[in-house]
Every structure is written in structure tokens, then in C-alpha cells.
Amino acid sequence: MASSTSKQIQIARQRQLLEVVDAENRVVGLMPRGLIHDQQLMHRSVCVCLYNSNRQLFIRKRGFAKKMFPGCWDLSANGHVRAAETPKETAIRKLKEGLGITVSSVRLSKILPAGPQTGYEFVSLFYAGITAQVPQLDHREIVQGLFVEQHELAYMVRSFAEHLSTGLLYFWKQGLLFQTNCSNG
Numbered sequence: 161m162a163s164s165t166s167k168q169i170q171i172a173r174q175r176q177l178l179e180v181v182d183a184e185n186r187v188v189g190l191m192p193r194g195l196i197h198d199q200q201l202m203h204r205s206v207c208v209c210l211y212n213s214n215r216q217l218f219i220r221k222r223g224f225a226k227k228m229f230p231g232c233w234d235l236s237a238n239g240h241v242r243a244a245e246t247p248k249e250t251a252i253r254k255l256k257e258g259l260g261i262t263v264s265s266v267r268l269s270k271i272l273p274a275g276p277q278t279g280y281e282f283v284s285l286f287y288a289g290i291t292a293q294v295p296q297l298d299h300r301e302i303v304q305g306l307f308v309e310q311h312e313l314a315y316m317v318r319s320f321a322e323h324l325s326t327g328l329l330y331f332w333k334q335g336l337l338f339q340t341n342c343s344n345g
Contacts, residue, residue, distance in 0.1 A: 177243045178203045181274070185282050190243050202274040204241035205281040206251045207327050209269075209337060210261060210288045210295075216307035217337055219328065220258070223301045228279070231303070233316065234325040235337075236288065240281075247284040255288055259305070260296030263288050269336055277326075285331060310338040 180189045181202045196203050210218045218236040222229055237254040241247050248266060255261040266286040274282045297305055308316075316324060317332055331337050 176240075178240050179243050181282065183274070185271075185274070193240060197279070200276075200280050202280045202282065204247060204250075204284070205279075206238060206241060206247050206254065206284045206286060207235045207331065208237040208251045208255055208266065208286045208288050209331075210236035210255065210259070211290045212307050213290055213292065214307070214309075215290070215338070216309050217313065218259070218295060218305060218307050219313070220295075220297070220305035221303040222325070223299075223303055226301065229325040232323055232325045233328060235328050235331070238327065248286070251284070251286040251288070258298050258302060260298075261288070261291055261293050263291070270331075270334075272330075277330075283327065285336060313337070 176193045177190045178193050178196055179187045180191050180196060181204060182188050183202065185202075185204070191201065195201075212218070219233050220236065222232050222234050224230045237251070237258050239250060239254040239258075241250045245253075248268070251266045252263055255263055255266075266288050269285045269287055272278050272281075272283040272285075274280050295305055313332065317329065321329060328337075
């Protein structure tokens with residue numbers, strides 16, 4: 161028989177419950193994702209960068225039915241941190257769910273503070289390192305994906321910024337996407 165805590169976690173995940181956090185990123189409660197967004201409450205999310213052996217970054221085009229940034233190019237993977245899940249666990253889960261990529265670890269690069277510019281999300285940027293695996297896209301959420309070199313993404317930022325997610329643009333402008341050490345180790 162499952163413990164009470166594990167049962168609560170399972171129910172929370174089924175209902176898409178997320179942890180509401182305070183300005184110090186401390187958990188203060190649980191609420192459904194939609195209500196958190198409607199009320200602009202602080203919560204957590206992750207963005208993940210995945211590279212191939214040529215040090216090209218995998219970017220993906222979000223589905224047109226997505227509520228946020230439909231049809232825009234975005235980082236390799238991203239998503240909300242579920243109740244009772246760590247940001248690191250979320251990053252690993254989102255790579256598996258969206259791209260079919262299995263990794264055992266990711267490395268935290270930066271945490272953005274929650275505010276209007278992040279949709280009231282504390283955003284953790286992770287590096288998943290280099291993969292030889294071929295991404296298998298979840299076509300319910302992703303239209304297409306490709307590996308790009310730094311100069312190719314620079315061209316996209318200059319010429320088509322309106323077709324890029326704000327997260328991708330922000331981390332590009334901060335110089336965090338093509339660092340010399342983007343490994344997960």
C-alpha cells in the first residue's frame with residue numbers, strides 16, 4: 161500500500177499542482193497551474209540546454225496550440241516544476257518527455273528571480289551536456305527541432321527575434337547558451 165505522502169504526490173501530479181513560492185523561493189502552498197498563472201503567483205520552472213558533439217544547441221519550435229509563445233523557437237526543453245519535484249528532476253523529466261532523451265544528470269547554470277519578466281517564475285537554467293542520442297520529438301507539443309551553431313542562432317536573434325521565446329532571447333543576451341563548458345559534469 162502506498163504511503164500517504166506518495167499518494168498525495170501522485171494526486172498533486174495528476175491535478176497539475178505546482179508549489180507556490182514566496183519572494184525567497186520558499187514553498188508556501190500548492191495550487192493548480194492555471195490558477196497560479198491567472199493570479200500571477202510565484203512558482204518554479206526550468207529551461208534546459210542540450211548539445212550535440214559539434215557543440216550545437218538543440219532548439220525546438222513550440223506547438224501552435226501552446227498557451228505561451230505558440231509557434232516560437234525555444235530552448236531544448238522547459239517546463240514547470242511539479243509539486244514535490246526538484247528543479248533538477250524536472251529538467252531530466254522534460255528532456256525525456258519532450259525529446260525522448262535520457263540523461264542521468266544536469267548541471268545548474270543560473271536561477272532567474274521571479275517577476276513579471278519571467279511570468280512570476282523562478283527559472284532554473286540547466287545544461288544537459290552533449291548527447292549522441294537523436295531527439296524524438298513529442299509532436300503534440302513540438303512542431304520541429306534542430307541543432308544550431310552560435311552564428312546561426314545569432315542570425316535568428318537579429319532577424320527573427322519575434323519568433324523566439326523570451327527565455328531563449330534572455331539567456332542568449334546573457335551569453336549563457338554557448339559557453340565553453342556547457343557540459344553537465
